[in-house]
Amino acid sequence: MMPALAMFVTDRLVHLSPVDVVIVAFYFALVIAIGFYLKGQANTSEDFFMAGREMTAWVAGLSFLSANLGALELMGWAAASYQYGILATHWYWIGAVPAMLFLALVMMPFYYISRTHSVPGYLKLRFGEPSRTLSAVSFACMTVLMSGINMYSMALVMKVVLGWDIHFSIWVSSLTVAIYVVLGGLRSAIFNEVLQFILIWAGAALIPILGLVETGGWSNLKAQITHNTSNEYLHMWSTLGSFNNNPMGVHWTGIAFGLGVVLAFGYWTTDFLVVQRVLAAKDLRAAKMAPIIGAGFKMMVPFIVILPGLLGLAVLPVKLTGETAAVASGGHSYNEVLPLMLARYCGPGLLGLGVTALIAGFMSGMAGNVSAFTTVWTYDIYEALIHQDAPDAHYVKVGRWTTVLGVLISVGTAYLVMQFASIMDYVQALFSFFIAPLFGTVVLGMLWKRATNAGGFWGLLAGTLSSVGMWAWVKVDPTALRYVALSPNARDMAENMYRALWSCLLCFVVTIAVSYMTKPRPESELNGLVYGATAIPHESEVPLYQRPVFWAVVVATVFVILNISFW
Amino acid sequence: MHSHRISIWFFIGLSLLVNGILITGAGIWEWISPPVTRVVLFQYHANVWWGALLLVIGVFYCARFAPERHAKDFSFGERILWRPRK
Numbered sequence: 235m236m237p238a239l240a241m242f243v244t245d246r247l248v249h250l251s252p253v254d255v256v257i258v259a260f261y262f263a264l265v266i267a268i269g270f271y272l273k274g275q276a277n278t279s280e281d282f283f284m285a286g287r288e289m290t291a292w293v294a295g296l297s298f299l300s301a302n303l304g305a306l307e308l309m310g311w312a313a314a315s316y317q318y319g320i321l322a323t324h325w326y327w328i329g330a331v332p333a334m335l336f337l338a339l340v341m342m343p344f345y346y347i348s349r350t351h352s353v354p355g356y357l358k359l360r361f362g363e364p365s366r367t368l369s370a371v372s373f374a375c376m377t378v379l380m381s382g383i384n385m386y387s388m389a390l391v392m393k394v395v396l397g398w399d400i401h402f403s404i405w406v407s408s409l410t411v412a413i414y415v416v417l418g419g420l421r422s423a424i425f426n427e428v429l430q431f432i433l434i435w436a437g438a439a440l441i442p443i444l445g446l447v448e449t450g451g452w453s454n455l456k457a458q459i460t461h462n463t464s465n466e467y468l469h470m471w472s473t474l475g476s477f478n479n480n481p482m483g484v485h486w487t488g489i490a491f492g493l494g495v496v497l498a499f500g501y502w503t504t505d506f507l508v509v510q511r512v513l514a515a516k517d518l519r520a521a522k523m524a525p526i527i528g529a530g531f532k533m534m535v536p537f538i539v540i541l542p543g544l545l546g547l548a549v550l551p552v553k554l555t556g557e558t559a560a561v562a563s564g565g566h567s568y569n570e571v572l573p574l575m576l577a578r579y580c581g582p583g584l585l586g587l588g589v590t591a592l593i594a595g596f597m598s599g600m601a602g603n604v605s606a607f608t609t610v611w612t613y614d615i616y617e618a619l620i621h622q623d624a625p626d627a628h629y630v631k632v633g634r635w636t637t638v639l640g641v642l643i644s645v646g647t648a649y650l651v652m653q654f655a656s657i658m659d660y661v662q663a664l665f666s667f668f669i670a671p672l673f674g675t676v677v678l679g680m681l682w683k684r685a686t687n688a689g690g691f692w693g694l695l696a697g698t699l700s701s702v703g704m705w706a707w708v709k710v711d712p713t714a715l716r717y718v719a720l721s722p723n724a725r726d727m728a729e730n731m732y733r734a735l736w737s738c739l740l741c742f743v744v745t746i747a748v749s750y751m752t753k754p755r756p757e758s759e760l761n762g763l764v765y766g767a768t769a770i771p772h773e774s775e776v777p778l779y780q781r782p783v784f785w786a787v788v789v790a791t792v793f794v795i796l797n798i799s800f801w
Numbered sequence: 802m803h804s805h806r807i808s809i810w811f812f813i814g815l816s817l818l819v820n821g822i823l824i825t826g827a828g829i830w831e832w833i834s835p836p837v838t839r840v841v842l843f844q845y846h847a848n849v850w851w852g853a854l855l856l857v858i859g860v861f862y863c864a865r866f867a868p869e870r871h872a873k874d875f876s877f878g879e880r881i882l883w884r885p886r887k
């Protein structure tokens with residue numbers, strides 16, 4: 235009820251000058267122009283759904299990362315860093331980098347050599363039609379929900395920053411995304427995602443730079459945060475020995491295994507939203523390099539997302555609260571920390587660019603969800619279950635209409651999301667429902683020849699149902715938290731991580747057990763799908779500095795150094 | 802990207818160029834006529850030097866990836882052509 239009342243608040247943090255309005259308008263004009271320009275290059279299904287499979291490693295890598303740079307990355311994680319401190323950085327480092335490198339070096343060859351067009355498509359090749367259908371339907375549901383979250387977040391920012399009506403924001407952004415994805419398909423989405431990635435950095439990088447100037451550098455910032463809150467906000471690992479010693483209420487096992495292994499590997503290696511961008515790469519080496527490039531940039535994103543939240547703890551004269559308390563008291567919520575910092579430092583022009591960066595982030599996430607939904611719906615649900623063997627042009631037409639339908643469903647979802655107090659926790663719950671068990675199924679399918687069709691299907695189903703069941707159990711009986719998250723003091727994020735861990739482990743157990751009880755597939759059928767049955771091209775003739783494994787080692791080394799530095 | 806197509810990097814250069822011009826212009830105007838209500842660290846005129854930086858990068862990318870020139874290929878290796886397996 236209270237968040238719904240916020241829709242009608244017309245107060246604003248900033249007033250855009252004419253030059254700011256021109257910058258925002260130019261952005262909208264440019265993304266639509268790109269869509270119209272690429273319309274003529276989206277005539278076949280290969281073009282529309284897979285961007286012609288001709289993206290370079292850099293374009294695929296930046297798009298891979300940008301599709302994830304949605305509302306959660308910009309506003310949500312800046313809010314999380316204000317609320318939980320530097321612990322939020324785990325979602326960028328251990329919660330992303332190892333999984334991205336694993337995708338590049340271990341899983342990408344099978345996705346690419348199997349010639350699949352989607353993750354559910356791989357499951358069909360490996361485990362048969364039932365697994366594909368289950369995965370496709372759950373992915374489609376999750377994707378439109380995610381898209382709705384993006385829309386709601388964007389509309390919230392527009393309300394807070396500019397005083398725009400929340401309904402107006404939802405419809406303007408969704409129509410813009412619909413136009414350029416309908417026109418140019420995945421290629422248009424990827425082009426705009428790369429553009430949005432650059433604009434996000436151009437618009438957001440100035441906040442941490444000026445913030446550090448104001449606070450007098452990193453050491454002074456740490457001293458001010460310690461003075462205003464506590465020292466616990468500044469350590470990534472040293473406070474995780476107990477649930478009670480850190481602002482997030484999480485144990486290191488939850489971060490290392492729940493987040494770093496299950497959620498991260500599930501999201502970055504099997505969520506088709508991001509994997510689709512890599513599948514559009516022009517060759518296998520570009521497909522392997524793309525996630526590594528993405529991992530390199532991912533490690534830098536905390537500079538423009540986490541650091542502004544920490545700076546907010548030090549320099550903002552007001553104390554931010556949760557959404558419900560903020561609406562009740564007329565104050566500001568955690569989710570407003572990034573816009574507040576933007577208004578603090580950015581004058582005319584820069585303000586327009588900063589607002590454009592926020593809009594770009596939201597739209598890239600939304601477009602990523604919509605284009606992935608379109609591909610899975612058309613290939614894995616419509617073609618597989620409803621209308622097979624139609625002409626290629628028919629599927630392109632279905633894809634365009636599905637894009638419109640996906641946007642409309644997302645708009646409806648956005649209105650549903652308004653009822654939830656915490657955007658981030660809701661999304662994490664979705665991840666643990668669908669993504670964590672999917673990772674168990676896919677990785678067993680790729681690395682274990684003995685896994686059977688029945689094992690894959692029942693493992694995926696058991697993992698998904700158990701995750702939903704655990705979530706419902708805690709909702710009905712909050713004391714169940716001590717069993718699901720191993721502690722009655724665990725917060726929502728910790729609960730999500732442990733739920734993901736259990737559901738993935740259950741998926742493993744059921745898949746292995748059922749596989750041993752059923753007849754394995756002949757090895758000849760597993761060529762191109764499973765490790766040990768697939769000939770993977772060697773790169774021995776390529777210079778060391780051009781090999782994906784070399785750059786993966788470089789990224790991994792930096793990753794270790796960063797974690798130790800902020801221990 | 803094929804050489805007859807406009808490179809994505811050109812669009813990015815165009816965006817940075819236009820934004821750079823607008824932001825630098827606004828910053829210079831603000832420097833000449835300081836507003837009554839000022840942002841924190843106004844004295845550093847961030848919009849002038851940040852806008853100028855975007856402008857320079859934008860000019861470079863527009864020139865480097867102009868439509869009549871070949872788009873640079875940042876990837877490695879030979880392209881594998883194939884049709885999707887349904």
